[in-house]
Amino acid sequence: MIIPFTSAGTRKAIGYFVGSALFAVVGAAAQVGIVGDTGIDSSGNYQQERAWCMANTSGEEQVACLKNSAAAQAEKRRGTLDKGANLDANAMLRCDALAGPDRAACQARVQGHGSASGSVQGGGILKQIETVVPPAGQR
Numbered sequence: 001m002i003i004p005f006t007s008a009g010t011r012k013a014i015g016y017f018v019g020s021a022l023f024a025v026v027g028a029a030a031q032v033g034i035v036g037d038t039g040i041d042s043s044g045n046y047q048q049e050r051a052w053c054m055a056n057t058s059g060e061e062q063v064a065c066l067k068n069s070a071a072a073q074a075e076k077r078r079g080t081l082d083k084g085a086n087l088d089a090n091a092m093l094r095c096d097a098l099a100g101p102d103r104a105a106c107q108a109r110v111q112g113h114g115s116a117s118g119s120v121q122g123g124g125i126l127k128q129i130e131t132v133v134p135p136a137g138q139r
Contacts (some may be wrong), residue, residue, distance in 0.1 A: 050066060090109055094110075105131055114128050
């Protein structure tokens with residue numbers, strides 16, 4: 001898709017689109033990383049999660065891992081440990097920060113439309129939606 005950069009508004013819209021795409025990629029990478037390979041699951045078993053953190057991480061990663069384990073334990077005690085039931089709803093809420101066509105494109109990506117490439121191990125998953133934007137005189 002080729003979009004002429006004829007106005008500040010167009011550049012701003014492109015910036016929002018790129019920003020939302022980056023946000024989606026980072027969100028997907030974080031989501032998959034937390035659930036996929038950290039050893040932390042939705043069971044809320046603090047001792048098991050803490051042992052995994054100590055054995056498989058170091059430095060800042062270990063601090064973050066232990067902090068997440070402690071937070072999950074606190075949520076379990078309160079009875080509010082979310083076991084992933086609201087992931088789709090939370091992803092859709094992220095799109096609320098955008099307006100107009102950018103919000104629609106974000107929601108479409110969240111719902112699985114478009115294409116996806118890359119991997120979490122490779123640095124992230126890039127989700128794309130191709131949107132046709134007519135020139136200003138043809139709207």
